[in-house]
Structures are given as C-alpha cells and as structure tokens.
Amino acid sequence: MATIPADRTPSTIPTKSKFRWDDGIFRSLTTAAGGAVLAIVIITAYQLVTGSLPALEKEGLGFLTGSSWNVGEELFGSLPFVWGTTISSILALVLGGSIGVMLSAFLVELAPKWLLKPIGFLVDLLAAIPSIIYGLWGILVLIPFLRERVFPEIHAVFGWTGLFGEKSTGTGLLTAGIVLAIMIIPTVAAITREVLLVVPRNMRDGALALGANRTEALKTVMLPYASGGILGALILGLGRALGETMAVAMVIGNSATIESDLFKPAASLASNIATEFGEAGPLQKSALIGLGLILFILALALNFAARMLVARVRRKSGVQ
Amino acid sequence: MLQYSTAMVQTVLSETDERFELPKIRAEKVDFHYGSFHALKDVNIAMPSHRVTALIGPSGCGKSTFLRCINRMNDLIDGSKLTGKLLVDGSDIYAPGVDPVALRKHIGMVFQKPNPFPMSIYDNIAYGPRIHGIRKKAELDIIVERCLSKSFLWNEVKDKLSQSALALSGGQQQRLCIARTMAVDPQVILMDEPCSALDPVATMRIEDLIAELKTQFTIVIVTHNMQQAQRAADYTAFFMLGELVEFNTTREMFLNPQEKRTMDYISGRFG
Ligand SMILES: Nc1ncnc2c1ncn2[C@@H]1O[C@H](COP(=O)(O)OP(=O)(O)O)[C@@H](O)[C@H]1O
Ligand SMILES: [Mg+2]
Numbered sequence: 001m002a003t004i005p006a007d008r009t010p011s012t013i014p015t016k017s018k019f020r021w022d023d024g025i026f027r028s029l030t031t032a033a034g035g036a037v038l039a040i041v042i043i044t045a046y047q048l049v050t051g052s053l054p055a056l057e058k059e060g061l062g063f064l065t066g067s068s069w070n071v072g073e074e075l076f077g078s079l080p081f082v083w084g085t086t087i088s089s090i091l092a093l094v095l096g097g098s099i100g101v102m103l104s105a106f107l108v109e110l111a112p113k114w115l116l117k118p119i120g121f122l123v124d125l126l127a128a129i130p131s132i133i134y135g136l137w138g139i140l141v142l143i144p145f146l147r148e149r150v151f152p153e154i155h156a157v158f159g160w161t162g163l164f165g166e167k168s169t170g171t172g173l174l175t176a177g178i179v180l181a182i183m184i185i186p187t188v189a190a191i192t193r194e195v196l197l198v199v200p201r202n203m204r205d206g207a208l209a210l211g212a213n214r215t216e217a218l219k220t221v222m223l224p225y226a227s228g229g230i231l232g233a234l235i236l237g238l239g240r241a242l243g244e245t246m247a248v249a250m251v252i253g254n255s256a257t258i259e260s261d262l263f264k265p266a267a268s269l270a271s272n273i274a275t276e277f278g279e280a281g282p283l284q285k286s287a288l289i290g291l292g293l294i295l296f297i298l299a300l301a302l303n304f305a306a307r308m309l310v311a312r313v314r315r316k317s318g319v320q
Numbered sequence: 321m322l323q324y325s326t327a328m329v330q331t332v333l334s335e336t337d338e339r340f341e342l343p344k345i346r347a348e349k350v351d352f353h354y355g356s357f358h359a360l361k362d363v364n365i366a367m368p369s370h371r372v373t374a375l376i377g378p379s380g381c382g383k384s385t386f387l388r389c390i391n392r393m394n395d396l397i398d399g400s401k402l403t404g405k406l407l408v409d410g411s412d413i414y415a416p417g418v419d420p421v422a423l424r425k426h427i428g429m430v431f432q433k434p435n436p437f438p439m440s441i442y443d444n445i446a447y448g449p450r451i452h453g454i455r456k457k458a459e460l461d462i463i464v465e466r467c468l469s470k471s472f473l474w475n476e477v478k479d480k481l482s483q484s485a486l487a488l489s490g491g492q493q494q495r496l497c498i499a500r501t502m503a504v505d506p507q508v509i510l511m512d513e514p515c516s517a518l519d520p521v522a523t524m525r526i527e528d529l530i531a532e533l534k535t536q537f538t539i540v541i542v543t544h545n546m547q548q549a550q551r552a553a554d555y556t557a558f559f560m561l562g563e564l565v566e567f568n569t570t571r572e573m574f575l576n577p578q579e580k581r582t583m584d585y586i587s588g589r590f591g
Pocket of ligand 2: 383512
C-alpha cells in the first residue's frame with residue numbers, strides 16, 4: 001500500500017487576502033453612489049409629502065376622490081388629472097407600443113437586411129427630438145390634420161360608441177395619446193430590437209425546420225422567447241408617457257374635466273403642474289405638489305409591477 | 321469497444337444488402353457556395369430509404385452544409401447558391417416552384433444543440449401540428465403521446481407535460497426535439513451532431529432511438545464520432561474539404577476503405 005507523505009508545512013497557499021487600497025476606494029465610491037440614489041428617492045418622497053400636506057389636510061380623502069378642480073373656489077380634486085394621465089398613457093401604450101414592437105419585429109426578421117441600419121437610425125433619432133418640438137409639431141401639423149381629416153371619419157364610423165364625439169377642436173385626450181405614442185415608439189422599438197436580436201438563432205431555425213414560415217416563426221417562437229424583454233420595453237415606454245409634460249400640455253387642451261369623449265380636451269397630472277405652478281397661490285401650490293406625489297407613486301408602482309410581471313413571464317416560459 | 325463495434329457491424333451486414341436499396345435522397349453534381357466560398361464540390365451520392373446514413377469528416381469539411389442543403393435551410397443565408405440537382409424521391413427539391421417551407425414539413429431536422437422552444441413540453445410537440453393546421457385537442461393529445469413514447473420520453477414526462485421544456489436535462493431536451501420533429505410526420509430526419517452536447521448515457525439513448533426510428537424514417541446523421549457512425553449507421557459518407565471522398569456501407573467503409581484519405585481519417589491520422 002502506498003504511504004501518503006505528511007503535508008509540507010507551512011502551506012504555501014495564502015490564507016489572508018492582501019489589502020488593496022484601490023479596491024477599497026472603488027468600493028466606497030460605488031457604495032456612496034448607491035446610497036446617494038436611495039437618499040434622493042427618499043428626500044423627494046419626503047418633500048412631496050410635506051409639500052402637499054396643507055392641501056391634503058384641507059381636502060382630506062377628497063383630494064384623491066374629488067372630480068372637480070376649481071382654483072377660485074379652492075376645490076382640489078385630483079381625479080381629472082389621474083384620468084387624463086391614465087387614459088392618454090394607455091392610448092400611447094396601445095398605439096405606440098404595438099407600432100414599436102411590430103416595427104422592430106419587421107426590421108429584425110422580415111425586412112431585407114440593409115434596411116435594419118438606416119431605419120433603426122431614424123427611429124433612434126425620434127428619441128433625440130426634444131419634447132417641445134413634438135408639442136409644436138402637434139399644434140402646427142397634427143391638430144389641424146386630425147381635426148379636418150381624421151376625427152370626422154372616426155366619428156362617422158365609431159361615433160355610436162360615445163368615445164368619439166362630433167365636435168372637436170383637435171386638442172384632447174386622443175391627440176395627446178397620439179403624440180405620446182410617437183414619442184414612445186423609439187423606446188419600445190429600440191429595446192424590442194435588442195431583445196429580438198439576441199434570441200438564439202436556433203430558436204428560429206427550429207421553427208423553420210418544422211415547416212413554419214418566417215412570420216410564424218417570429219410570432220410563435222421568437223416573440224414569446226423575447227416576451228420578458230418586450231414587456232420591459234413597453235413598461236419603459238409607459239413610464240415615459242406617464243411623466244411626459246411639455247408635449248402633452250401643448251396638445252391636450254388643459255381642461256380639468258372627465259369626459260368619455262376622447263376628442264374632448266382634458267389635462268394630465270404633469271401637464272397641469274406645468275401650466276398652473278408658475279402663478280399658483282400657496283394652497284394651490286401645495287395641491288399641485290400633491291399631484292406630483294400621485295405621479296411619483298404611480299411611477300413607482302408601475303416600476304414595481306413591471307418587475308414582477310417580467311419575472312413572472314420569464315419564469316413561466318423558463319427563459320432566464 | 322472494438323469488439324462491440326464489430327458485432328454491430330455484423331448485424332448491420334445481415335440486414336443491409338445494398339443491391340436492394342431504394343434511394344431516397346440523391347445528389348447529382350451538387351456544388352454549393354457561400355458567397356465566393358466553394359463549400360461543396362461536385363457531390364454525387366444516393367442515400368437509401370429507411371436507412372441511417374452517417375456523414376463524417378474533419379470539421380469544416382461541409383457535413384453540416386450538405387445536411388442543410390437537404391431541407392433548404394441554407395436558403396436563409398444571404399449569397400448562398402446551390403447548383404446541380406438534389407432529388408428526394410426522384411424530384412428535384414431545388415426546382416423552380418418548390419416551396420422550401422412546404423418541403424421542410426417532409427424533411428425534419430434535429431440540431432447540434434438541443435433547442436426546445438420556451439414553452440411547455442406539450443406545446444413543443446404540438447407546435448408543428450398546430451402550424452400545419454391541427455387544432456383539435458384530442459388529436460393533438462394523441463400525437464403528443466405517440467411522439468413522446470416513440471422517443472422513449474413519455475414515462476419520464478407524462479406527469480409534467482405542462483411544465484417548461486427548458487427544465488428538462490440536455491439528453492431529454494434532445495429527445496424532445498426528435499419527438500417534436502416526428503410530430504409533423506416527416507419522411508426524412510436530418511441530425512447534425514445530435515449527441516455532441518450530451519453525456520455518454522444520453523448519447524446511448526439517442527443511438528437506441530435512431531435504430532428504432534429508421535423503421536419509419538430515412539435518417540441522415542452528421543457525426544464526428546467514428547464509433548457512433550459504426551454503431552448507428554448503415555451507410556457512411558466521408559467528406560473532406562467540401563468533396564465527398566468515399567461513400568459505402570459502414571461495414572465496408574471501416575473494414576476496407578478504398579481511399580487512402582479515408583483510411584488516414586478513420587485510423588485517426590488526422591482529424
Ligand atoms: N454561413 C456561412 N457563411 C460562410 N461560410 C460558411 C457558413 N457556414 C459554414 N461556412 C464554411 O463552410 C465550410 C463548411 O462548414 P460546415 O458545413 O459547417 O462544416 P462541418 O459541419 O463539416 O464542420 C467551413 O469552412 C465553414 O467555415
Ligand atoms: Mg457541423
């Protein structure tokens with residue numbers, strides 16, 4: 001039988017890691033940065049709460065449930081703005097989200113290869129346009145066009161639903177939704193493009209080898225594979241739509257009303273803060289900060305929901 | 321090992337008599353280009369029906385390329401071009417008017433790396449039939465059970481059909497992919513190094529499965545494993561630098577290679 005020699009002592013394997021000062025500095029820097037982000041979130045929340053306290057104390061629950069916002073009578077109900085933000089964002093998500101996803105899917109999978117770069121570049125360019133330009137374009141081009149050409153047609157066909165009234169100035173919820181849709185297309189399209197490009201080749205090939213055509217492979221295998229990422233893209237787009245201020249303020253009509261008619265003027269949380277804040281009295285200011293608090297909570301909740309949703313979709317399909 | 325292989329070759333010998341074989345796939349003067357790169361040079365071959373044909377050769381010699389010509393997967397590569405004739409059951413699959421999408425229903429393919437779709441085991445198998453218009457649940461149920469049974473997977477997965485296929489082991493995933501291919505009822509199954517990502521036990525299972533499958537399908541398998549070719553294949557084609565060097569029954573090829581290059585390769589002198 002072989003004998004095993006005793007261990008050589010002392011062992012040459014280092015047991016204690018050498019202190020590295022650059023490592024220490026890097027660590028404290030990153031910790032500080034992380035801490036700063038957290039601090040900013042907390043301070044923002046704190047200031048929104050304290051700032052809105054006077055209005056909240058006066059209105060009580062009515063601040064959340066009240067549907068009239070009348071500065072002269074010092075009535076501050078936030079519902080019209082919650083309505084405006086929610087509906088315009090959902091319209092943007094439905095219109096812009098579907099166009100963004102379809103555009104990218106088309107570019108990545110179905111269009112000739114040479115189209116991918118130039119159109120991708122143009123779409124990215126859309127993201128670089130300042131929102132005030134979107135607002136101007138909305139006022140100068142989109143609103144007259146919608147008012148003269150599009151809205152009457154929609155009213156003629158779908159007027160019976162009550163969603164599309166007869167008279168319209170061209171400003172309103174749907175117009176805001178359309179402008180927002182165009183603004184979120186680059187976000188949705190760019191992320192969708194990235195997630196589709198990293199879908200493994202053998203997923204598509206597997207589908208094609210079973211006799212699927214390219215559209216079928218795209219719809220039934222690639223999009224599901226990328227669904228977690230696409231969901232993330234949609235939610236980022238929605239986040240952008242929720243907070244967008246300037247362009248919305250310029251086309252939504254700024255009227256604190258709740259109407260089911262999408263052609264009628266409305267107002268959003270962000271647009272109303274922007275239009276009223278400059279000349280607001282103390283209580284009104286506090287109420288506007290309260291609108292900001294609602295927007296802040298909405299955005300946080302959306303982010304949280306998004307993470308849960310993405311994780312669930314990933315888990316369900318088994319894609320890591 | 322050698323003992324075992326020889327025994328296998330002996331059984332194959334008694335079953336296979338090339339004089340009676342009907343060709344299923346025939347290549348006549350096939351040349352294939354990736355852009356300016358000449359990947360296949362004047363390939364002529366006739367692969368018999370309901371037999372297993374192995375494609376062997378050093379890596380980069382064009383085995384996968386040739387395989388992917390048979391179900392026209394290479395069509396998807398920009399700038400690729402095939403000349404010559406590739407006939408399945410006597411008709412040219414590259415003739416004008418042949419729809420590659422329709423062709424692929426009849427010529428299935430199993431890939432090197434298992435590629436189950438990110439969906440349930442059931443939906444993976446039902447994928448092909450659904451694409452081809454089968455919607456009835458009862459009908460799909462039958463197909464799913466039949467294909468999973470044939471690929472020796474049914475007992476392992478019958479209680480978790482609705483779970484994600486990605487949770488299966490590599491070997492199970494590959495058998496799932498074979499089952500998925502069978503579900504569209506192809507005539508030919510092409511396999512590109514189906515065991516290269518698998519452990520020896522999983523590999524053995526796939527080889528057993530291949531032996532079973534040839535009663536129903538014509539099988540072409542790319543392998544870099546010479547033992548596997550000897551165990552699994554009735555015929556073997558040896559490729560080098562885009563040329564088909566030699567094609568013969570596996571027994572003849574390994575016992576009595578006609579070409580020096582074949583001899584050198586199978587005796588492991590280069591590879
Ligand atoms: N899509 C492609 N474009 C250009 N060349 C390719 C492509 N695929 C394979 N090739 C080349 O064709 C040759 C044969 O490749 P392949 O058929 O994959 O070899 P094997 O499967 O025998 O290892 C190799 O030289 C490879 O580099
Ligand atoms: Mg290969």
